[in-house]
Amino acid sequence: MTIETQGGQRTEQAHKLVAASISQDLGFLLAKLHAAGSVLNNRALAEFDLKERSYSVLILANSGLEPTQREMADFLSLDPSQIVALVDELEKRGLVARAPGKLDRRAKTVTATAKGGKLLQRAGDAARRAEAEVLEGLPAEESAQLKALLRKALWGAGLP
Amino acid sequence: MTIETQGGQRTEQAHKLVAASISQDLGFLLAKLHAAGSVLNNRALAEFDLKERSYSVLILANSGLEPTQREMADFLSLDPSQIVALVDELEKRGLVARAPGKLDRRAKTVTATAKGGKLLQRAGDAARRAEAEVLEGLPAEESAQLKALLRKALWGAGLP
């Protein structure tokens, strides 16, 4: 993810437009790095028939936190109906299972199956390689710093 | 953009799922902060009948760099056909003008009109306020650091 190379192929020039003031705009920077990262992520995950979305759901399902679909929707900033579709697909493939909420029978918790956990392990490796590629312009310390700042912006100082 | 408040309305709980490992994933963090920011940005820009996209195009048109549509598409990570639609709309509103490229008559450069420049000034104020809101969890120095790291990840060390 820097200037001249990306996955081996030449992809984007150091652009004259970098000089424009929009290069100081947080939203633009987030969108652009996210767009670049999505390409690499989805490319890496395609091997496992996953996309960023389904990968996220699978991670949450495998977290041990027994999230409900609603919690996933809130956390992933997705509409509940999109979660339905994503979980449907993962469930059909035997990677996750729905269970009625223990406390609330309206809710359904989603947990990864053993098969889902195994797939996730391999997919996670690929995703981490893709992330490393996105961050290849930053030394390790700065990568960690970037992620820490993003977390702090989202959730404040206290949390993870 | 921290935990309990956003634009005055309560919006998202400090979520139990923050504990999941996906909170360490760059793509997820970028997507989530970008999603949160987009809501605020678009809300702020609606007053001027702009969205993030058209706002970006207007900024580039007003940069003095006389970008071509192709350059804009590359820089904004959009399909050229989307630029056509965005420029069409801004041109119809008298905010930008197309001109044939001086060197290359296939290309068209897009520049902001005086009217476009004025609107952009006001819209820019609103956008900056929205950005400040997204970054309210970070002290000024860390906000600057975050943006610097994003730029470095995108374009390497040398640039802006």
Place this chain on the structure above:
DNA sequence: TATGGATAGTTGAAAATGTCAACGATTTAT
């Protein structure tokens, strides 16, 4: 404890976006 109002998941339709192939006009390379 029964009733009303909220909430979880689901479905389906409508709107907005993204992706891609084709075309004419031009440029660039041979």
Place this chain on the structure above:
DNA sequence: ATAAATCGTTGACATTTTCAACTATCCATA
């Protein structure tokens, strides 16, 4: 001169987003 590539544009198609409605369940309270 000709061939191959590039720019903007159009239109078709797929994917994603957004939203309203519906059932089942929960919660508050009269």
